[in-house]
Each structure stands twice: as C-alpha cells, then as structure tokens.
Amino acid sequence: MAFAPETVDTHQVKEVFLIKVTRNKNPHSPRSMYPVMMAFFWQRAVVLSLSAAMLIYADMKLDCRPDSVTVVWTEGRSQADLSLFRLGSCFPTSFSATQAVFRVDFNDCNFRRLVTGDNLMYSNDLTYGSSDSPSLSFTHPVVCAFARPKDWYPMIYDPMFNTHGVGHLVFHIALMNDDFSGPAESTTFALGSFIPIMASVSQKTHQPLLLLLEECVAATTPELQPKSLVYPIIANKGCLVDSRMSGSKFEPRQKSSELQLSLQTFRFGLGQEVFIHCKLVAWDPNGLDRTKKACHYVKEHGWELLDNYAYSTLCDCCDSDCKSRRTRSIESAVLGPLTITDETS
Numbered sequence: 434m435a436f437a438p439e440t441v442d443t444h445q446v447k448e449v450f451l452i453k454v455t456r457n458k459n460p461h462s463p464r465s466m467y468p469v470m471m472a473f474f475w476q477r478a479v480v481l482s483l484s485a486a487m488l489i490y491a492d493m494k495l496d497c498r499p500d501s502v503t504v505v506w507t508e509g510r511s512q513a514d515l516s517l518f519r520l521g522s523c524f525p526t527s528f529s530a531t532q533a534v535f536r537v538d539f540n541d542c543n544f545r546r547l548v549t550g551d552n553l554m555y556s557n558d559l560t561y562g563s564s565d566s567p568s569l570s571f572t573h574p575v576v577c578a579f580a581r582p583k584d585w586y587p588m589i590y591d592p593m594f595n596t597h598g599v600g601h602l603v604f605h606i607a608l609m610n611d612d613f614s615g616p617a618e619s620t621t622f623a624l625g626s627f628i629p630i631m632a633s634v635s636q637k638t639h640q641p642l643l644l645l646l647e648e649c650v651a652a653t654t655p656e657l658q659p660k661s662l663v664y665p666i667i668a669n670k671g672c673l674v675d676s677r678m679s680g681s682k683f684e685p686r687q688k689s690s691e692l693q694l695s696l697q698t699f700r701f702g703l704g705q706e707v708f709i710h711c712k713l714v715a716w717d718p719n720g721l722d723r724t725k726k727a728c729h730y731v732k733e734h735g736w737e738l739l740d741n742y743a744y745s746t747l748c749d750c751c752d753s754d755c756k757s758r759r760t761r762s763i764e765s766a767v768l769g770p771l772t773i774t775d776e777t778s
Contacts, residue, residue: 493559497577504535504559504575513561513569516685519741520575521557522719523641524689539577541641543719554578562742570743602642603635604713604764608771613684613693620771622698627680630768633691634715643689643718643740645671645727647763649711653702655767657710664701666709672736672751673729675699682729683739689718692727698773706770713764723747723755 496503508515508531515533518525521542525533539546539555547554559573608617609629622628634644649667650657657663666675675681675696684693701707716725727739728748736748750756 493573493575495575495577497579499579500540501536501538502555502575502577504537506533506559507531508533510569514685516687517561517742519560524686551581552578553581560741560743602715602764604632604644604715604766605635606630606632606711606713606766606768608768609693620769622771622773624698624700624703624773624775624777626698628696628698628771630694630696630709631691632694632711632713632766633688634713635690641689641718642715643721643725644692645714645716645725646692646694647671647712647714649709651699651701651707651709653705653707655708655769663710664699666696667711669751670724670755671726671728672748672755673727674751676730682731683727686740690715700773700775703773703775705772707773708767708769709771711766711768713766715763721747723750726755 492507492509494505494507496505504520506515506518515528515530516525518528518533518535520535520537521544523535523537523542526536527534535542542557545556547556554576555578556574556576559575560571561573562570607630608620609615609631610617611627611629613629613631617629632644632646634642646667647670650663650665652661652663654661666673666681668674673681673683673694679697679699680695681697682695684695686692714725721738721740721744726747728736728745728751729739730751731737736745736751738745738748
C-alpha cells in the first residue's frame with residue numbers, strides 16, 4: 434500500500450499540542466496529552482523538540498519522503514555560523530547566512546531505523562558546535578515517522594558492512610583567489626598576506642569521502658630530498674602547526690570532499706621560488722579520530738577540530754604525537770612555484 438507522509442514544521446507541532454492541551458483542566462496531565470500526541474505523531478512526520486525556547490530564535494522544517502528527507506534550519510541569531518551544522522555525519526547540502534539545508538537519504542548520515550508494530554521511524558541528531566560561542570552549541574533530534582506499508586516486511590538477514598568503493602580517486606590542489614571562487618590570478622604574495630589553497634577529491638563511484646591534509650611542508654625545491662630545508666605547515670596527522678604562530682586557519686567546509694586553507698605567508702624562502710608539498714588523504718566521513726582530523730590553533734581557545742568543535746579533544750595530541758594508523762587513500766601533491774615578497778624592504 435502506498436503512503437505519502439506530509440510535511441510538518443515545528444511551529445505546527447507546537448501549535449497543535451498547545452491547542453489540544455490547554456482545553457483540558459489539567460494541561461500538565463500526561464494522561465490527557467498521551468492520546469493526542471501519539472495520534473498526531475504516528476500519522477505524520479514530525480520533529481521532536483527538546484527545547485521550546487530554541488524555537489524563539491530558529492525554525493526547523495522537514496520534508497519526509499519514503500527514502501529521504503529534507504531538513505531546513507532557519508536561524509535567527511546573527512552570530513551563528515550555519516556551516517557548522519551537522520545532520521548525523523553529514524555536512525549541509527547548502528547553507529546561507531540564515532539557513533542550513535540538508536537533502537539526504539535515510540541510508541546516509543547514520544540515520545537510525547526503528548520498526549515497532551505498524552510504525553516505521555527514522556531518527557538522527559542535528560548538532561551545532563561553535564568555538565566562538567560555546568553556549569550556542571546544541572543537539573536537536575530529527576525524526577520521520579510513518580505508518581508501515583502493509584506490504585512491507587523486514588529482511589530476514591540485514592547485513593552491516595562498510596563499502597570502500599572501486600575505481601581511481603582523483604585528487605586536486607590549487608591556489609585560489611581571495612574568496613575561493615576561482616583560481617588565483619597571481620602566484621606572488623606579500624609577506625603577511627594569505628595564500629588561499631583548496632584541495633579536493635573527485636568521488637565518482639565512491640561512497641562519500643572526507644578529504645584531509647595529513648602533512649604539508651614548504652621547500653625551495655620541486656622535489657624533496659633528505660637534506661632539503663623545509664618549513665612545516667601541517668604535521669602530526671592533520672595539525673595545522675603553522676597556526677600556532679600565525680593567522681593561518683582552515684575555512685568552514687563547503688563540501689566534505691573539499692578542504693580550504695588560508696595560509697598566512699612566512700619568511701621561509703623569502704624572495705625565492707617556494708613549493709608546497711602535501712599529502713592528501715581520503716577517509717570515510719564517519720569516525721574521526723586522532724589520525725583522521727583537521728585541526729587548527731585558535732588564540733584564546735587552543736586546538737580546535739574543524740569538522741566538529743565538540744570533539745576538539747581529538748586535537749590534544751597536536752602538541753605531542755598522534756599515533757599513526759593505516760590510511761585509506763593517500764596522494765602526494767606539489768603546489769607551486771609561488772613567491773613571497775617583503776614589500777617593506
């Protein structure tokens with residue numbers, strides 16, 4: 434039997450609950466609320482809200498389909514960085530100054546499926562973490578619930594496995610213009626300015642991948658030799674060590690398969706041709722750990738994890754040794770030559 438769940442936003446849910454409950458003499462009675470809430474819950478797709486106060490500043494809408502969901506979060510607080518939202522393990526499909534949008538399948542993002550009786554439910558968590566405003570961090574449940582189709586039965590055996598994909602991964606790294614919207618128009622940079630660098634991996638037939646820069650050094654030669662003098666930029670499995678003494682930082686991700694780095698210029702190789710040698714790594718987006726990370730140092734905060742501020746403790750090893758583990762796919766790349774000049778001399 435076909436079924437077509439409806440789209441419901443949090444304001445609709447809140448309004449229905451308030452109208453039904455306030456008609457009862459005892460609005461706080463669980464017995465009076467239970468039939469209304471359950472009937473409404475199982476007949477439609479809903480969003481469960483843990484914090485009613487949050488709705489004053491934001492609005493979340495769902496479009497639940499049999500195999501997918503669209504989540505639209507509209508934020509009313511100007512200090513919120515919407516690129517930091519995560520739906521399970523997924524990054525926003527798109528975001529603007531006021532909205533974060535996720536268009537995902539239930540097979541992605543670590544959705545949980547629960548079948549009970551005649552009901553089929555998919556659940557996940559929408560999280561937000563901000564290093565600039567830790568008080569804004571929160572977790573918000575996202576739930577799509579349907580009446581189970583009459584002709585639907587669970588599989589007798591539902592194997593759990595990880596797919597590593599087939600085919601060749603194609604890595605890219607390039608110098609970009611100031612807003613990362615296109616390639617750089619010049620390879621000469623003034624001392625103290627920023628070098629925008631973007632790295633990416635073409636996923637093609639592979640499952641979604643998370644691109645990381647495991648190591649980057651600057652050298653004055655296009656090939657690294659045992660005796661080559663180098664300037665460390667990224668080391669220790671993804672730690673942007675240059676950010677300890679400069680304004681270098683990773684920019685918020687636009688896609689999991691891309692990584693943007695704003696690298697502040699340095700005196701190493703001043704006036705000479707400089708080459709940046711990097712090791713690019715592609716991982717499954719799930720299960721970040723001390724060897725799968727992108728960390729930069731933020732003054733007054735310390736080491737922070739780019740992809741989820743709440744798990745910044747994964748960066749604690751950046752000042753010691755991050756134990757090495759086997760990588761999934763790795764590629765060496767060279768960027769340059771570029772020239773750093775001191776305009777004050």
